[in-house]
Amino acid sequence: MRNGYTDSEIVKGIKIQDKNVLAYVYNKYRPMVIDYVTLNSGTVREAEDVLHDSVISVYRVMLKHEFSLTSTFENYFLTICKNTWKLIARTKRKYELNGSMEEHNEFSYEDQGLYNESDIIRNLIFEKFMLLSKTCQEILKLYYFERRRMKEIASIMNYKTDMVAVKKKFICLENLKVLVKGNPKYRKTINYE
Amino acid sequence: MNNSKRTLLIEAFLDGKMSDAEKHDFEIAATTDSSIKEDLYLQNEIRNTFEEIEIFNLREKLYEIKNENAVYTKRRKLTVFLTSAAAIFIVLIVSYYFLFYSHYSNKELYNKYYTAAETGNISRGSDSTGLSVFNTAMLNYQNKKFNEAISGFRMIPAGSGQHHAAVFYTAISYMEKGEYDKAISGFSELENNKTSLFYYDALWYSGLCHIILNNNNKAAEIFSSLAGSDSAYRGRASEIVKEID
Numbered sequence: 343m344r345n346g347y348t349d350s351e352i353v354k355g356i357k358i359q360d361k362n363v364l365a366y367v368y369n370k371y372r373p374m375v376i377d378y379v380t381l382n383s384g385t386v387r388e389a390e391d392v393l394h395d396s397v398i399s400v401y402r403v404m405l406k407h408e409f410s411l412t413s414t415f416e417n418y419f420l421t422i423c424k425n426t427w428k429l430i431a432r433t434k435r436k437y438e439l440n441g442s443m444e445e446h447n448e449f450s451y452e453d454q455g456l457y458n459e460s461d462i463i464r465n466l467i468f469e470k471f472m473l474l475s476k477t478c479q480e481i482l483k484l485y486y487f488e489r490r491r492m493k494e495i496a497s498i499m500n501y502k503t504d505m506v507a508v509k510k511k512f513i514c515l516e517n518l519k520v521l522v523k524g525n526p527k528y529r530k531t532i533n534y535e
Numbered sequence: 536m537n538n539s540k541r542t543l544l545i546e547a548f549l550d551g552k553m554s555d556a557e558k559h560d561f562e563i564a565a566t567t568d569s570s571i572k573e574d575l576y577l578q579n580e581i582r583n584t585f586e587e588i589e590i591f592n593l594r595e596k597l598y599e600i601k602n603e604n605a606v607y608t609k610r611r612k613l614t615v616f617l618t619s620a621a622a623i624f625i626v627l628i629v630s631y632y633f634l635f636y637s638h639y640s641n642k643e644l645y646n647k648y649y650t651a652a653e654t655g656n657i658s659r660g661s662d663s664t665g666l667s668v669f670n671t672a673m674l675n676y677q678n679k680k681f682n683e684a685i686s687g688f689r690m691i692p693a694g695s696g697q698h699h700a701a702v703f704y705t706a707i708s709y710m711e712k713g714e715y716d717k718a719i720s721g722f723s724e725l726e727n728n729k730t731s732l733f734y735y736d737a738l739w740y741s742g743l744c745h746i747i748l749n750n751n752n753k754a755a756e757i758f759s760s761l762a763g764s765d766s767a768y769r770g771r772a773s774e775i776v777k778e779i780d
Contacts, residue, residue, distance in 0.1 A: 359593050365600045372604075394597050401593055463577075464584045468594045471584070486585030516542055519577060532573065 349415040356397065357404050367419070368393060375423050382431060392430065395465055396423045430462065433531050462531045463522075470521035478514035485511055541571060545578045639778055645747040648771060652707045652736065669697040673704065681708040699725060703733040707740060715744040735766035742775070751779050 347355065347366055355363025372393055379389035399422050403409060411418055471479065477499070484490040484498060496507040522528050547553050548561050565571045585591060639647060654673050672687025685708045691701035706721030718740070725737035742757035754775070761772035 359589075359596055361596050361600070364593075364596055365603075368597070368600050369604065390601060394594075394601065397597055398590060398593060401590065405589065460580065460583070463580050464587075464590075465594070467581055467584045468591070468598075472598055483585070486582055487588065487591065512539070512542065512546075515546070515578070515581070516538070518581065519542070519574070522577060522581075532576075 349411055352415050353404070353409065353411065356401055357409075359401075364397065367397060371416075371419060371423065374420065375427075378424065379427055382427065384427065384431065388427075388430065391465065392423055392427045395430075395461060396426045398461065398465070399426060429458070433459065433462065433527075459531050462527065466525055466527055466531075467518070467522055470518055470525070473521060474514060474517060477510070478517060481507070481511050481514050482518070541574055542578070545571070545575050548575070549578060549582060641746050641749050641751070641779075644775065644778055645743055648775060649710075649740075649743050651711060652704065652740070654704075669695075669701060672701070676704050676708060679711070681711050684708050699728075699731045699733050703737060706737070710740060710744060715748050719744045719748075735761065735764065735768055739766075739768045739772070742772070746775070746779070755779050 347363060352363055352367060354360075356367070372390075375393045375396075376386055376389040379392055380386065384392075396419065400419065471482065474482070481495060481499065484495045485492075490498070492504045492507045492511070495511070496502075496504045499507060499510070501507050501510070544561060548558065553561060561571075565575050654677055668687055668690050672684050672691075675681075675684035675687060685705050688701035688705040688708070691697050695701070702721055702724055706718040706725075709715070709718035709721060722737040722741035722744070725731050725733045726741060728734060731737070738757055738761055742754050742761065745751075745754035745757065758772040758775045758779075761768045762776050763769075764772075
């Protein structure tokens with residue numbers, strides 16, 4: 343991993359999901375985001391989520407329209423992080439923020455990311471998906487991600503009949519639902535909505 | 536409706552596998568039954584999570600980075616811990632060694648504590664001839680001409696005011712020459728005379744001679760006596776006693 347990237351290299355790197363650039367952004371802003379979130383009633387784990395969700399938010403903006411920075415990437419990214427935490431904190435009824443990361447309000451609403459409650463839920467779903475067994479991950483990916491038919495899934499997974507694949511997929515989906523529903527963040531976000 | 540049935544029904548709805556009538560009934564149920572409504576929302580979001588392929592890939596990469604970072608942090612903490620533990624262990628071992636095992640050899644101890652006696656203004660007395668001989672001998676001693684110095688000191692008669700000094704510097708000269716037995720013999724005359732100005736000096740140097748000759752018992756006896764005295768050698772003598780114990 344390089345020691346530094348220019349703003350345009352970072353923007354380009356996020357657009358093409360360059361893992362080195364993503365790691366650079368993650369490591370560079372992690373301490374600042376942790377400071378901000380923990381200062382505002384959050385935990386280190388929540389700060390990690392904010393960082394993760396903010397990168398996704400930036401990426402979404404880049405997908406939606408032609409993106410160009412009107413300020414430094416740092417200013418822009420920290421604004422996104424702050425907005426992300428505001429939303430998470432609001433759903434947690436922790437909306438008394440104390441500042442620390444500077445205010446950067448020169449960005450348009452569109453540029454400030456499209457982060458919403460759905461993103462919180464989807465990030466939670468992904469997080470819980472990663473906790474499933476490798477077999478479950480594979481089956482759900484084949485079904486939802488690659489849109490494979492049950493017959494194909496049975497063949498790929500070496501199951502004797504389609505019905506085995508149907509049952510397995512059902513069990514995996516149930517497991518995922520239980521994990522998501524069991525997380526307090528889910529309940530708070532759903533109730534907030 | 537139990538959980539399993541609900542999940543299957545919602546999947547059928549979202550997969551478009553319901554007849555129009557079933558779909559109609561389900562939509563009515565979804566507006567009236569909060570559990571169906573909630574699960575419909577969740578299962579739909581699960582699908583959305585997977586259907587955003589690009590975002591899903593990005594999430595996977597970020598997840599990997601987060602895990603790698605956590606592993607790196609853990610390794611770093613472990614390395615720091617192990618390094619600190621190793622450093623503490625080494626310090627303890629070295630300290631233990633020095634405390635309980637590290638003794639100077641007799642030669643090292645001798646070299647550590649031996650310095651040739653200084654020559655101050657010690658020429659006193661009224662015998663001008665003797666004084667001249669004594670001063671010449673001292674000059675030779677200072678110039679490290681020890682044989683000449685010894686010859687000169689021997690010429691100082693027993694009743695002379697420089698006699699004790701002559702005996703002392705003769706013995707020191709022998710030490711410089713490495714003739715420790717002769718030095719001890721010289722010091723013994725002074726050790727037997729507590730009123731001599733050179734009494735403690737003689738004890739000190741005599742003790743050192745016994746160290747270099749590996750007579751540790753005799754050395755310990757002499758230095759113990761010095762350690763208990765009020766002489767200037769008291770502190771150093773105590774150190775030596777600890778070393779040779």
